[in-house]
Amino acid sequence: MPTALLTNQYAPALQALIRAEAPAGFDIIALNQTSHADIVARASEADYLLVGGRIPIDAAVLNAATRLRMVQRTGVGLDAMDLDAIESRGIPVYVNPGVNAQSVAEHTLMLMLAVLRRLPVVHRSLRDGDWKKHELGIRNRDLSGRRVGLIGLGHIGQAVARLLQPFGVILSYHKRQRLPNPDEQTLGLNYQPLDELIAESEVVSLHCPLTPDTRNLLSRERIGHMRPGAVLINTARGGLVDEPALIEALQHGHLGGAGLDAFVQEPLPAESPLRTLDNVVLSPHISGITRDSFQEMMRRAFHNIAAFEAGELEVIAPMRLR
Template sequence: MTGPASPPTIFSTNDIHPRAVEHLASAAEFVVASSPTREAILAEAGSADVIIVRAPLPPELFDAAPRLRAAVRHGAGLDMIPIEEATRAGVLVANVPAVNAPTVAEHVVMAILALLRRFRMVDRDLRGDGWFAGRSHADHGHDLSGRRLGIVGMGNVGRAVHRMAQGFGLSVTATTRTPGNLPDGVASADLETLLETSDVVVLCCPLTPQTRGLISRERIARMKPGALLVNVSRGAVVDEAALIETLRNGHLGGAALDVFSDQPLDPQSPLFSFDNVILTPHMAGITEESMQRMGEGAAREALRVLSGELPENLRNPEAVARYRERFPAG
């Protein structure tokens, strides 16, 4: 006589919001990796039925986890999931799009304003050298209103940035794969024109083979003197060495970077030496509220798969046939 079947296992590479864990607890055992590293994920995720992804998955994981049904991205970007290997193994890939787009857009606005008003220098000198030293930077600050904002990538994040830009009286230009679907009031332009005419360039595009290295040395040089660059997409979209060189020669007015070619960012990176650069540790889309939205969205997709349904936001439909072979009842 056999005992009751053990509950399925939902493995997460990182902690998720407690409300999301509550949703999962009634249907599965929830396990968090001891460390979000390749080694820990490979060693600990072998018995997972579903993985919630907040750190890069090793491609070999899909051969090492025979029960794995789905990899669900905690957020929108899919570059942490080796989709080709997942599809070959018959593992469904899903994500939670759009839920943190307003959060990222708020970060973009915060960063632009901080650059224009020289916040880092004001705060540093006020604390270190007193009132008048901090206040002296005000004469060299700039208004945001009336400037031209260039958005590279008009997905959920780009559209959220545009909505917030409207409240600041900004002119908006965008480059996108689908120019016919741009919101009212957004001008379409090719990338070179956008770089040449924008006072602030915001990178919101996903990392793909086409966007890797998109903001190259030559394209950085085309940007307006004194322009600002804000990157909330992925670090590899920008030629980081070229950006550092351009910041050194003073061509750009500054940059706000939330993502980097190598993460975590090397503490010895030259980027730390610039007063006109704002650095954040890949947190533009993370707040208490957005963590809850992403966590609950990922939990819903995980539970949907465990109940025998396909994910609502399935990103590799070509895996379904192989998935049905592996799990005929699900």
């Protein structure tokens, strides 16, 4: 019986959803407590790794996984996987590009609106018994007419661009390879060099992967060059941002606010100043996970695994990363 090891910890209700999507005849190993050591301890039983979460899939895991035939990523981020080590063992890696792009894009839009409308402050005030209609409202901002800059324009960035079109924003983007002009026109985008986009945008939203080249992409210097009162949205990876510099810019009023779904350290430490700032909206790296997107991620992941097990490699060839 082929066996798939889940490398992330899932609550019983989520495990039930996962098992419901698993192919008939497969054994699923779900870890009750997930750590690197737990994965290494069970890796020898796995024909397939279903990789989710942030625990590294590195040489130690691969050395223990003597039966491993294929690695399937549930989401899209690859920074927790040692791709060179996997490739050196001749193990193919499969992904499902764009599988949760719409969910992340919707969450991104929600954070933009929540920060500009200061939703946590407004909600808390009313819940506490106040009715400060004008006092609170006059401090909020519209999204319409804002200059929004997207850094990275893959499946998620393009989905964000489409969602923003009805809001009448002035929409710019930066990526290493510029889109063809017809695609820019369709999405209502203007291309800008990175530093120019950072300096001119009223809302900066991050949608690029975390790599050695993009770590601290939004450095202390670049945060200092952001427009006074600007808003930062990060639904990508915490390591893209110099987090201490971001905190200082938010505390001292250089930035107007931030909507953050990703952090340098996850879970976000209890002592993080981000937890105390009224101009910050936080979520626990949840932008890509709704019931709908979770089921779809698992459905597509197991489709790839079942096809691989059946030898139908041509069916899943477009999803193979390496």
